[in-house]
Amino acid sequence: xxxxxxxxPSVEVAGPVDLADELRMFLLSHVILFDSPxxxxxxxxxxxxxxxxxxxxxxxxxxxxxxxFNAFSGSLAAYAVGDIEEGGAWDHAATKASLALxxxxxxxxxxxxxxxxxxxxxLMASLSIAIPAFSKHLLEAGxxxxxxxILVVLCDAIVQFFKKPSDSGEVWHLxxxxxxxxxxxxxxxxxxxxxxFSILSRKAEVISILLEPAQPPPWTVRVTRLLAILGSRPLxxxxxxxxxxxxxxxxxxxxxxxxxEHLCRHLVAFRKHNINEHYRELYENILTTLAQLAIADNxxxxxxxxxxxxxxxxxSFIYHVTSAIWSxxxxxxxxxxxxxxxxxxxxxxxxxxxHYLVFTPDPAPNIRERLLYATRGPFNxxxxxxxxxxxxxxxxxxxxYLDTNCSKAIREIRGLSEALLETVVDGPEVDGIxxxxxxxxxxxxxxxxxxxVEASVADEEEALNMVVDDEDY
Numbered sequence: 001x002x003x004x005x006x007x008x009p010s011v012e013v014a015g016p017v018d019l020a021d022e023l024r025m026f027l028l029s030h031v032i033l034f035d036s037p038x039x040x041x042x043x044x045x046x047x048x049x050x051x052x053x054x055x056x057x058x059x060x061x062x063x064x065x066x067x068x069f070n071a072f073s074g075s076l077a078a079y080a081v082g083d084i085e086e087g088g089a090w091d092h093a094a095t096k097a098s099l100a101l102x103x104x105x106x107x108x109x110x111x112x113x114x115x116x117x118x119x120x121x122x123l124m125a126s127l128s129i130a131i132p133a134f135s136k137h138l139l140e141a142g143x144x145x146x147x148x149x150i151l152v153v154l155c156d157a158i159v160q161f162f163k164k165p166s167d168s169g170e171v172w173h174l175x176x177x178x179x180x181x182x183x184x185x186x187x188x189x190x191x192x193x194x195x196x197f198s199i200l201s202r203k204a205e206v207i208s209i210l211l212e213p214a215q216p217p218p219w220t221v222r223v224t225r226l227l228a229i230l231g232s233r234p235l236x237x238x239x240x241x242x243x244x245x246x247x248x249x250x251x252x253x254x255x256x257x258x259x260x261e262h263l264c265r266h267l268v269a270f271r272k273h274n275i276n277e278h279y280r281e282l283y284e285n286i287l288t289t290l291a292q293l294a295i296a297d298n299x300x301x302x303x304x305x306x307x308x309x310x311x312x313x314x315x316s317f318i319y320h321v322t323s324a325i326w327s328x329x330x331x332x333x334x335x336x337x338x339x340x341x342x343x344x345x346x347x348x349x350x351x352x353x354x355h356y357l358v359f360t361p362d363p364a365p366n367i368r369e370r371l372l373y374a375t376r377g378p379f380n381x382x383x384x385x386x387x388x389x390x391x392x393x394x395x396x397x398x399x400x401y402l403d404t405n406c407s408k409a410i411r412e413i414r415g416l417s418e419a420l421l422e423t424v425v426d427g428p429e430v431d432g433i434x435x436x437x438x439x440x441x442x443x444x445x446x447x448x449x450x451x452x453v454e455a456s457v458a459d460e461e462e463a464l465n466m467v468v469d470d471e472d473y
Contacts (some may be wrong), residue, residue: 019133020093024072026130027097030123044123048104051116057107064103071096094137102141102149109157114170117157121177124150128184135188139196148196150185154178155203158210165214179222186229197230198239201259204246211262213269217278220266224285227259231289237296241303254303263290264313268378270320280342283317287349294356305361311370312379314354319385321347322392325410326399344406348413351393355416358423368424386424387433393417396437 030044053061071093101124108117128135142149157178161171186197200206209215210223230236241257243249249256263286270283290310293300304310325343358367374382394417398407422430 019090019131020072022131023090023093023097023127023134026127027068027123030126032119032122044119047119048116048123051108051113053107053113054111057111060103061107064100064107068097068100068104071100090133091137094134095141098134098137098141099149102138102153105150105153109153109160112160114161114174118170118174118177121154121174121181125177125181125184128181128188132188135185136190136193139185139189139193147199150181151196151199152203154182155199155206159203159205162209162215163205165212165216175219176222179219179226183222183226183229186226189233192235194230194233194236195239197236198242200230201240201242201257202245204244206244207258207262211259211266213265217276217282221278221282221285224263224266224282224289228285228288228292231292231296234296237293237300241293241300253306254299255306255308257303257307260304260307260310264307264309267313267317268309270317280346283346284342284349287346287353291349291353291356294353294360301357301361305357305365309379311354311357311365311367312374312382314350314357315371315382315386315389316378318347318350318354319389321350322389325402326392326396341403341406344402344409348409351413351416351420355420358420364423367420371424383424387421390417390421390424391433391437394421395434 027045028043031041032044033041049065051061101120105117105120105124107113108120124138128138138150139148157174162175166172186194189197200210211220213220215223227240230240238254240259241254243257266282266286270279290304294304295301321343325347358364368383371383371386374380393410394414398410402410421433425433
């Protein structure tokens with residue numbers, strides 16, 4: 001045991017971090033570690049600065065490269081003689097370097113230099129995570145008050161390289177880097193910088209390409225995760241519900257915004273086989289994005305409630321997810337891992353969102369009327385989908401194979417489900433629906449087998465159809 005008279009060891013107090021020097025060292029030392037094994041590992045900046053450039057872009061490339069190095073030599077010289085106040089060295093270096101990096105990215109994008117663009121974008125994505133303060137400067141880099149140059153470059157690259165799904169490894173390395181940079185910048189964007197991301201909706205074709213159903217699920221998962229991050233910023237919510245500046249519609253009805261229509265397409269596309277890890281995360285991201293938009297402000301909420309496909313898409317999604325959960329065979333054959341938990345979370349999120357959209361606005365939307373008159377395409381029969389799914393959620397017991405937590409989660413949305421059901425049916429109709437599910441749950445004569453699970457779901461739906469057909473729908 002140490003003596004009281006023993007001196008306390010001195011502790012060296014570190015000074016403030018020199019961000020300008022950190023930025024310089026990061027640029028010089030960055031290497032991409034997780035590309036394909038055959039890729040030769042070189043310093044990213046070396047790859048960028050030794051790129052073979054077309055002659056028509058050479059002068060711009062040389063200027064941007066020179067400006068990148070001057071960003072640090074100029075800041076250090078000024079800092080040394082005391083001409084820049086505290087923090088000024090960082091602002092000087094970050095402002096100059098971010099503009100030079102964005103200009104280099106523009107040159108690579110215009111020259112279709114995919115490998116160099118991938119390396120540079122990956123470098124900037126890593127920077128936005130390692131030095132979050134750099135994100136502000138990168139977002140603000142541009143000429144005058146125009147859009148963020150780096151966001152313009154990324155959007156143009158999306159239209160240029162990803163309009164058609166590709167199996168090229170080079171293209172998908174670039175895709176991962178672009179989405180990583182978008183996500184890093186969005187996570188650390190503050191104040192008015194957030195509004196610069198409105199370019200995603202304003203730039204023609206960007207949203208439609210990002211959310212194209214033919215894109216691989218890992219891509220769409222990353223895109224919807226980005227949208228969930230952006231949707232959490234109230235300043236940006238309304239901007240995301242805008243229209244492209246090229247050939248806009250005569251009247252800009254926010255309820256028909258491209259973003260909503262594309263998200264609804266993914267919800268309607270749910271089927272029992274779409275329950276692997278990527279799809280479950282995709283749906284949770286979509287529901288989170290819509291929920292963030294709904295609570296952002298009254299205008300955004302109105303746009304969601306008035307959206308022609310949104311409420312019907314949620315009903316379709318809830319019906320198919322409920323059917324998958326109650327059909328143990330589908331889950332056992334088509335998913336791995338903790339799929340029941342994930343699907344139950346998807347279901348909870350969808351029911352909570354639909355409840356919010358139906359009961360929060362004043363006046364409330366007439367969901368019964370919308371269901372009755374939804375007769376086209378995937379929404380044909382929506383009234384039956386609604387009654388089957390919400391009758392089951394309100395009055396049925398969770399499937400026996402679910403664990404305690406999943407069963408509890410389903411029971412916790414019974415109240416919301418019953419409230420939603422009562423907006424469409426009431427009185428004797430509700431009693432009839434209740435009887436269908438209580439009778440099926442109490443039937444002890446059906447053996448507990450896989451056939452029993454499938455038959456039970458089908459029998460319940462048939463019984464409900466008989467109840468519904470007796471009414472004036």
